Amino acid sequence: MADEFPFEISPMFEGERVRKDGMFVELGGPKSLGLEVVRAAEMADVVDDQVKIVGPDLKELEEGKTYPWAMIFNIAGELVEPDLESVVERRVHDFINYCQGIMHLNQRYDVWMRMSKDTAAKMDSFEPFGRAVMMLFKTELPFIEKMQVTFYTDEAEVQKQIDEAMGIFKARDARTKDLHDEDVDIFYGCTLCQSFAPTNVCVVSPDRVSLCGAINWFDGRAAAKVDPEGPQFEIAKGDLIDAASGEYAGINEVAKKLSAGEYDRIKIHSFFEYPHTSCGCFEVVGFYIPEVDGIGWVSREYQGMSPNGIGFSTMAGQTGGGKQVVGFLGIGVNYFYSPKFIQADGGWNRVVWLPAMLKEKIDETIPDDIKDKIATENDASDIESLKAFLVAKEHPVVANWAADEEEEEEEEEEEAVAATPMMMPSAGFQMPAMPMVSGGSGGGIKLTFKNAKISIEKMIISEKKEKK
Numbered sequence: 001m002a003d004e005f006p007f008e009i010s011p012m013f014e015g016e017r018v019r020k021d022g023m024f025v026e027l028g029g030p031k032s033l034g035l036e037v038v039r040a041a042e043m044a045d046v047v048d049d050q051v052k053i054v055g056p057d058l059k060e061l062e063e064g065k066t067y068p069w070a071m072i073f074n075i076a077g078e079l080v081e082p083d084l085e086s087v088v089e090r091r092v093h094d095f096i097n098y099c100q101g102i103m104h105l106n107q108r109y110d111v112w113m114r115m116s117k118d119t120a121a122k123m124d125s126f127e128p129f130g131r132a133v134m135m136l137f138k139t140e141l142p143f144i145e146k147m148q149v150t151f152y153t154d155e156a157e158v159q160k161q162i163d164e165a166m167g168i169f170k171a172r173d174a175r176t177k178d179l180h181d182e183d184v185d186i187f188y189g190c191t192l193c194q195s196f197a198p199t200n201v202c203v204v205s206p207d208r209v210s211l212c213g214a215i216n217w218f219d220g221r222a223a224a225k226v227d228p229e230g231p232q233f234e235i236a237k238g239d240l241i242d243a244a245s246g247e248y249a250g251i252n253e254v255a256k257k258l259s260a261g262e263y264d265r266i267k268i269h270s271f272f273e274y275p276h277t278s279c280g281c282f283e284v285v286g287f288y289i290p291e292v293d294g295i296g297w298v299s300r301e302y303q304g305m306s307p308n309g310i311g312f313s314t315m316a317g318q319t320g321g322g323k324q325v326v327g328f329l330g331i332g333v334n335y336f337y338s339p340k341f342i343q344a345d346g347g348w349n350r351v352v353w354l355p356a357m358l359k360e361k362i363d364e365t366i367p368d369d370i371k372d373k374i375a376t377e378n379d380a381s382d383i384e385s386l387k388a389f390l391v392a393k394e395h396p397v398v399a400n401w402a403a404d405e406e407e408e409e410e411e412e413e414e415e416a417v418a419a420t421p422m423m424m425p426s427a428g429f430q431m432p433a434m435p436m437v438s439g440g441s442g443g444g445i446k447l448t449f450k451n452a453k454i455s456i457e458k459m460i461i462s463e464k465k466e467k468k
């Protein structure tokens with residue numbers, strides 16, 4: 001099948017990176033506009049295998065430059081329904097990355113692609129690339145009987161497509177608004193990201209969209225129905241163990257199975273205790289800020305630093321890989337709209353910082369009484385300015401600081417022992433890294449922690465008396 005195409009096609013190219021010095025062009029990404037959408041259509045409205053290009057084609061692009069980019073795929077078939085659009089759309093990432101020399105990152109309106117010089121030298125047009133991706137779709141998802149694609153490189157046209165697509169994404173995301181976890185017996189799981197995050201356990205419930213943002217409960221249901229052996233599957237939620245944190249016996253069973261025993265508890269509405277695993281394609285990362293006992297969130301498109309001096313990509317590196325990292329959490333943007341948003345840990349009252357662009361984007365879902373108390377980079381760029389902002393605005397976390405201090409003082413009086421001055425959430429905190437601690441010479445101590453999960457209630461350090 002690869003003979004038909006000027007480049008090789010194989011899952012082995014999935015992890016291939018196209019670096020800047022080896023790229024012919026960059027399409028979309030942080031410096032431009034990027035979009036992908038899949039739309040269900042009637043059989044009669046789709047011209048099978050058709051590739052249309054609106055704007056300059058590949059041979060008209062200048063080497064080393066970045067261009068706006070949109071891909072609109074139309075699919076048709078007897079079993080194709082609008083509920084399948086998101087699930088099919090999620091596979092665009094995989095299938096494009098199967099093409100040698102073509103790198104694809106992100107999804108929806110964040111798409112970022114690069115084509116290598118070698119691959120670009122083998123063709124004059126995006127046409128074979130479009131046909132290759134559609135061939136992969138129809139081979140892997142046989143319910144797609146007909147498919148066509150339009151690629152846009154003209155900036156005004158790309159912008160127009162993005163404007164239209166935002167309405168489509170919003171309508172898709174709104175479908176779960178009136179459906180809640182307690183209304184259904186079945187949740188859905190997805191294993192797509194296990195290819196690079198083997199212990200990732202992705203759970204999609206009515207009140208929790210997938211962390212990539214692409215799959216909500218309805219999408220999971222449609223996918224599991226049309227392809228029962230596929231990557232999306234049913235999870236019988238089982239007995240409710242704890243409503244506030246969203247712990248269910250059925251999820252715990254699946255967690256154990258999918259993570260090969262690595263995790264046996266997942267609480268889908270908890271930030272600190274047994275949080276949902278984070279694969280790497282989350283749209284937003286939440287991070288605990290111990291100095292203020294609050295939670296900040298940073299989105300993929302935000303290029304700046306958060307108040308703890310870390311940007312999205314560094315934070316994503318610490319959070320991803322399919323791990324359950326207490327103190328960090330990857331989510332889909334739509335989870336901010338959930339009435340159960342991290343409800344086990346204070347919900348919105350625990351949120352202290354958001355990038356301005358994200359705050360504006362989700363403005364309608366932030367409760368009015370907390371909105372002005374959440375800082376952005378325009379209010380606080382480091383911990384000290386964040387603290388001052390929260391105090392001035394009387395953010396609810398500030399009341400906890402006094403309570404925490406009182407508690408600490410009482411404990412100090414009672415125990416009269418030296419304790420580690422570490423502020424951590426009550427559920428324990430996984431330290432991303434611990435420095436080596438060494439004592440003096442002779443009878444000293446040396447502790448080395450590497451990727452350790454440590455929960456310390458009390459640490460007593462006493463001097464060992466030398467025998468005379």
Ligand code: SF4
Nearest residue numbers: 190192193202210212
């Ligand atoms: S983040 Fe979850 S739902 Fe999205 S593709 Fe990955 S495994 Fe599937």
